[in-house]
Amino acid sequence: xxxxxxxxxxxxxxxxxxxxxxxxxxxxxxxxxxxxxxxxxxxxxxxxxxxxxxxxxxxxxxxxxxxxxxxxxxxxxxxxxxxxxxxxxxxxxxxxxxxxxxxxxxxxxxxxxxxxxxxxxxxxxxxxxxxxxxxxxxxxxxxxxxxxxxxxxxxxxxxxxxxxxxxxxxxxxxxxxxxxxxxxxxxxx
Amino acid sequence: xxxxxxxxxxxxxxxxxxxxxxxxxxxxxxxxxxxxxxxxxxxxxxxxxxxxxxxxxxxxxxxxxxxxxxxxxxxxxxxxxxxxxxxxxxxxxxxxxxxxxxxxxxxxxxxxxxxxx
Numbered sequence: 001x002x003x004x005x006x007x008x009x010x011x012x013x014x015x016x017x018x019x020x021x022x023x024x025x026x027x028x029x030x031x032x033x034x035x036x037x038x039x040x041x042x043x044x045x046x047x048x049x050x051x052x053x054x055x056x057x058x059x060x061x062x063x064x065x066x067x068x069x070x071x072x073x074x075x076x077x078x079x080x081x082x083x084x085x086x087x088x089x090x091x092x093x094x095x096x097x098x099x100x101x102x103x104x105x106x107x108x109x110x111x112x113x114x115x116x117x118x119x120x121x122x123x124x125x126x127x128x129x130x131x132x133x134x135x136x137x138x139x140x141x142x143x144x145x146x147x148x149x150x151x152x153x154x155x156x157x158x159x160x161x162x163x164x165x166x167x168x169x170x171x172x173x174x175x176x177x178x179x180x181x182x183x184x185x186x187x188x189x
Numbered sequence: 190x191x192x193x194x195x196x197x198x199x200x201x202x203x204x205x206x207x208x209x210x211x212x213x214x215x216x217x218x219x220x221x222x223x224x225x226x227x228x229x230x231x232x233x234x235x236x237x238x239x240x241x242x243x244x245x246x247x248x249x250x251x252x253x254x255x256x257x258x259x260x261x262x263x264x265x266x267x268x269x270x271x272x273x274x275x276x277x278x279x280x281x282x283x284x285x286x287x288x289x290x291x292x293x294x295x296x297x298x299x300x301x302x303x304x305x306x
Contacts, residue, residue, distance in 0.1 A: 075226035099225020126222035
């Protein structure tokens with residue numbers, strides 16, 4: 001069995017949501033046993049992003065002012081959005097937008113590694129889906145940083161790796177109705 | 190193989206969803222997001238498992254150009270069938286939709302046309 005086949009996500013953890021008026025923010029925290037410099041590279045270098053992130057970038061996200069096209073991976077139709085890196089304080093804080101979502105990454109050095117925090121605003125309906133998706137992406141990132149890349153798991157691939165369970169668990173933790181996905185026959189979302 | 194789905198391009202998916210449900214009377218069927226991408230469809234409450242209409246965001250130049258050119262030339266973006274065109278015409282008009290053509294006899298049918306904005 002390959003490392004990828006053996007992979008199964010752990011229980012939902014490390015996520016919270018914040019509501020500010022109509023704006024919802026998903027906050028995800030993950031501790032990684034790697035230096036902030038190494039994590040920074042994985043967050044900004046297109047070749048590294050290609051191994052774990054839910055989008056491809058056509059340029060570095062590590063330079064402030066850079067205009068980068070982000071292509072959502074695994075969407076039913078090609079979905080490309082252009083972004084401008086608004087903050088890139090290597091290896092601490094990174095800010096840009098993914099579509100309409102603000103993305104703020106913070107890398108905090110801790111004993112033995114990095115505490116990575118992502119703030120992203122996401123529609124309320126989709127906040128558990130987003131948490132589940134990022135959970136799996138962060139697991140894949142962790143493997144990549146550890147020198148055992150298992151390959152990106154996003155979009156329909158995530159459904160083969162426990163995404164639905166995570167989606168339901170995060171919905172429960174957030175106290176929101178679990179989105180029914182994929183919809184069962186005869187049931188609308 | 191079946192014809193299960195067709196698409197219409199929209200500027201704003203939330204606004205479109207309101208129009209297609211509250212004004213036209215369709216029901217939301219599937220609403221799924223992957224990052225900034227949102228898959229959103231409606232279906233008829235008379236036929237919940239029937240053909241779905243995808244409200245696709247026009248966030249690419251081809252979609253925008255196509256949508257605008259079709260609109261400017263008065264070409265329909267989507268067509269629906271009803272057993273009661275007069276009733277539906279009055280009902281939808283009363284909810285604020287703007288018809289560019291009231292129910293009109295054409296070959297083999299009666300049609301009406303409205304703006305989905």
